[in-house]
Amino acid sequence: MxxxxxxxxxxxxxxxxxxxxxxxxxxxxxxxxxxxxxxxxxxxxxxxxxxxxxxxxxxxxxxxxxxxxxxxxxxxxxxxxxxxxxxxxxxxxxxxxxxxxxxxxxxxxxxxxxxxxxxxxxxxxxxxxxxxxxxxxxxxxxxxxxxxxxxLKANSITELKKSLGIVEGGSARDPAVVQDKITNIHSILKNCHGFRAYGSCAINLCHVAAGRGDFYVEYGVHIWDFIAGVLIAQEAGASVCDPEGGELSLLRRRLLCACTPELIVQIPPILTHLDMGSD
Amino acid sequence: MxxxxxxxxxxxxxxxxxxxxxxxxxxxxxxxxxxxxxxxxxxxxxxxxxxxxxxxxxxxxxxxxxxxxxxxxxxxxxxxxxxxxxxxxxxxxxxxxxxxxxxxxxxxxxxxxxxxxxxxxxxxxxxxxxxxxxxxxxxxxxxxxxxxxxxLKANSITELKKSLGIVEGGSARDPAVVQDKITNIHSILKNCHGFRAYGSCAINLCHVAAGRGDFYVEYGVHIWDFIAGVLIAQEAGASVCDPEGGELSLLRRRLLCACTPELIVQIPPILTHLDMGSD
Structure with missing residues (x-):
């Protein structure tokens, strides 16, 4: 209740x-x-x-x-x-x-x-x-x-090819997981202006909120990594969803955040989606 | 003369x-x-x-x-x-x-x-x-x-597997170049603690100098991108060389910098070496 x-x-x-x-x-x-x-x-x-x-x-x-x-x-x-x-x-x-x-x-x-x-x-x-x-x-x-x-105000970029993504290698060392993450980095590099990697999920979300990057995607994070950053990004005007495009699940260990609703829908099709279990 | x-x-x-x-x-x-x-x-x-x-x-x-x-x-x-x-x-x-x-x-x-x-x-x-x-x-x-x-004092890390690398996707969009860069990122992720990408060659070298990362490798940069950062890294105790391990050529558009002499020699064997021409 x-x-x-x-x-x-x-x-x-x-x-x-x-x-x-x-x-x-x-x-x-x-x-x-x-x-x-x-x-x-x-x-x-x-x-x-x-x-x-x-x-x-x-x-x-x-x-x-x-x-x-x-x-x-x-x-x-x-x-x-x-x-x-x-x-x-x-x-x-x-x-x-x-x-x-x-x-x-x-x-x-x-x-x-x-x-x-x-x-x-x-x-x-x-x-x-x-x-x-x-x-x-x-x-x-x-x-x-x-x-x-x-x-804070997120950027107003709406075109994938003009966007700068944030993405991480992460800490998982399972070769299949690493390969899928590398495939995603490759895809982002081919489809966007480039990528950045800072090594902190919470700060990455704040970067999108502050307009220091246009989107951020990650598989393998936990609710404690992103719950605060998600609200900060949303309150700065950014959108958040599951990397496959549906509603964000707080316990499903993956998320996509982008500065505009127009940009966020262009990202799921270029990604290989990983199932990292749930918290 | x-x-x-x-x-x-x-x-x-x-x-x-x-x-x-x-x-x-x-x-x-x-x-x-x-x-x-x-x-x-x-x-x-x-x-x-x-x-x-x-x-x-x-x-x-x-x-x-x-x-x-x-x-x-x-x-x-x-x-x-x-x-x-x-x-x-x-x-x-x-x-x-x-x-x-x-x-x-x-x-x-x-x-x-x-x-x-x-x-x-x-x-x-x-x-x-x-x-x-x-x-x-x-x-x-x-x-x-x-x-x-x-x-500034560079880090004292000597083991590749304990090191944090800095690497970039870069601005070249030739598919073969992009593929080799992705292969290198994959190799760094498999052999090290992880990688970071900040998008500025000069600042990346300063990060190694300041101990905010253990090594940095890049293919495709120019003398104006790295000449100042190279001296800053060296004067902070870091080593600099060509990514294949020989002496750095100031005009050959590629470099490797690492915090210790022990670390720098472990990096060339894990990389795919790109020839990016000369300035």
């Missing part, structure tokens, strides 16, 4: 979300400049750091102290236990403590803290904070998207 | 180079936030803007006013006339007014002004200024590399 959360309460949730993001950002920035010890997860390319785990615990405790009944989906909790996500109508905080962990380990600046809040299974708050670059991206449903309080 | 330029004179050249870069950066930043009209060059992906041409003329005139006898190689001059580069022992200013023109047109922040000075065919001064990000990268032969006056 849908829950009813008054606007004032959503505002209070947003205020806490911002405070949480700022504090998480301080932890991330401090660790970024220090020597780091690293353990490996699914593959050598999928790096998890002590900071990742420490930030998630800190954030979890801070949220639970104020909202003990709210649901919490954190990347580290799910990565460790392997449990399935259950997205309910209840207010749900969905966290990626560090989006772009490979960047973090290699001292590449595109690392971010990503926090989305869903109510009735819809994102209503999205915050992506890139503390090394000091960019705070924020959005609330129906109220626009901002970077450091400056309003 | 080698020319002899006293240290004091090199210092004066450096001072002018810095002044030129700062002024060019102001022009680029102003144009970046304005509406732009674009003409196409070799292909739709290789965009040239009015700003590109205006910055080159401005810089050329400023240098010629002080050093009328110095040689000048500018990207726009050579792109327009199709003439071959002649690199002599004389002091030579080598300019790319906007490196990352596709980024510029798509409002992606990785755009830079690149200026290298060679004496006796060797780079002695390198400046890459990214005015939108307000990062000024500088290097003088034997005196280290800096970003906004902070000393």
């Amino acid at each position: 849908p829950v009813d959360v008054p606007d004032k309460e959503v505002q209070a949730i947003y205020d806490l979300a911002l405070e949480v993001a700022r504090k998480a950002g301080v932890l991330i920035r401090e660790a970024f400049v220090k020597e780091k010890s690293v353990e490996t997860k699914d593959s050598e390319a999928d790096l998890v750091t002590e900071t990742d785990q420490a930030v998630e615990k800190f954030v979890h405790d801070m949220i639970k102290a104020k909202y003990p009944d709210h649901k919490f989906i954190g990347e580290e909790t799910f990565a460790e236990t392997g449990q399935k996500c259950e997205l309910t109508d209840e207010p749900t905080w969905i966290i990626d403590p560090i989006d772009g962990t490979t960047n973090f380990v290699h001292r590449v600046q595109e690392v971010s803290f990503s926090l989305g809040v869903t109510i009735n299974k819809k994102p209503v708050i999205g915050i992506v904070y890139a503390p090394v670059k000091e960019e705070m991206f924020t959005a609330r449903l129906g109220q626009g998207a901002f970077c450091n309080d400056q309003r | 080698p020319v002899d330029v006293p240290d004091k004179e090199v210092q004066a050249i450096y001072d002018l180079a810095l002044e030129v870069a700062r002024k060019a950066g102001v022009l680029i930043r102003e144009a970046f936030v304005k509406e732009k009209s674009v003409e196409t060059k070799d292909s739709e992906a290789d965009l040239v803007t009015e700003t590109d041409q205006a910055v080159e003329k401005f810089v050329h005139d400023m240098i010629k006013a002080k050093y009328p006898d110095h040689k000048f190689i500018g990207e726009e001059t050579f792109a327009e006339t199709g003439q071959k580069c002649e690199l002599t022992d004389e002091p030579t200013w080598i300019i790319d007014p906007i490196d990352g023109t596709t980024n510029f047109v798509h409002r992606v922040q990785e755009v830079s002004f690149s200026l290298g000075v060679t004496i006796n065919k060797k780079p002695v001064i390198g400046i890459v200024y990214a005015p939108v990000k307000e990062e000024m990268f500088t290097a003088r032969l034997g005196q280290g590399a800096f970003c906004n006056d902070q000393r």
Whole structure:
């Protein structure tokens, strides 16, 4: 049954979300400049750091102290236990403590803290904070998207051949998955102006929101990677869907985002679609 | 016959180079936030803007006013006339007014002004200024590399499988060239932690210098794209060579840069080598 959360309460949730993001950002920035010890997860390319785990615990405790009944989906909790996500109508905080962990380990600046809040299974708050670059991206449903309080507007490109795509190699090392991703990069290179790869799903979505790229497609990401960025992109005027063209499924681990409705429909036909399972 | 330029004179050249870069950066930043009209060059992906041409003329005139006898190689001059580069022992200013023109047109922040000075065919001064990000990268032969006056040090990674590569799709649209570039991206993805693509040769070299990536390889770039970045990377401790492993040829339109001597020798065997002609 849908829950009813008054606007004032959503505002209070947003205020806490911002405070949480700022504090998480301080932890991330401090660790970024220090020597780091690293353990490996699914593959050598999928790096998890002590900071990742420490930030998630800190954030979890801070949220639970104020909202003990709210649901919490954190990347580290799910990565460790392997449990399935259950997205309910209840207010749900969905966290990626560090989006772009490979960047973090290699001292590449595109690392971010990503926090989305869903109510009735819809994102209503999205915050992506890139503390090394000091960019705070924020959005609330129906109220626009901002970077450091400056309003964001996605590009107005409508032709595929004039567009610049964002795409990633990703961390999966299954040869068939890698081959399909390479095929997609090849197709984007043939059909568009070019591609860029920054290594952070959350920041890639913010790039489209900020007009620093025209579309972004990825297979293999998780709800905690994209939930905040999706709202930020949508509130900046961008469109989001499943890479095959249907409605975005929040748990199906893949997404397509483009700056205009005209552009987004031209992208599914040039892609090889991967089924990466569900969260 | 080698020319002899006293240290004091090199210092004066450096001072002018810095002044030129700062002024060019102001022009680029102003144009970046304005509406732009674009003409196409070799292909739709290789965009040239009015700003590109205006910055080159401005810089050329400023240098010629002080050093009328110095040689000048500018990207726009050579792109327009199709003439071959002649690199002599004389002091030579080598300019790319906007490196990352596709980024510029798509409002992606990785755009830079690149200026290298060679004496006796060797780079002695390198400046890459990214005015939108307000990062000024500088290097003088034997005196280290800096970003906004902070000393740069390349990473210490020595194992290919632990490295993060930077690579580009580039602007060439010849299907055989595109296929070879895709093959290289695939190989890097299979053998390394991953790849990034930022769309600016000069900035990519600065990323390796700053430890924001472990190696960078590209086929199809020109001397004006890389001459400054090469010196900055070397002065930060990185190694530079031809992608097949021999000495870098300044006119052969291809290069490989890696953070350590141990890493750089592991990269040529995993690449398909392209011959892109010479400047």
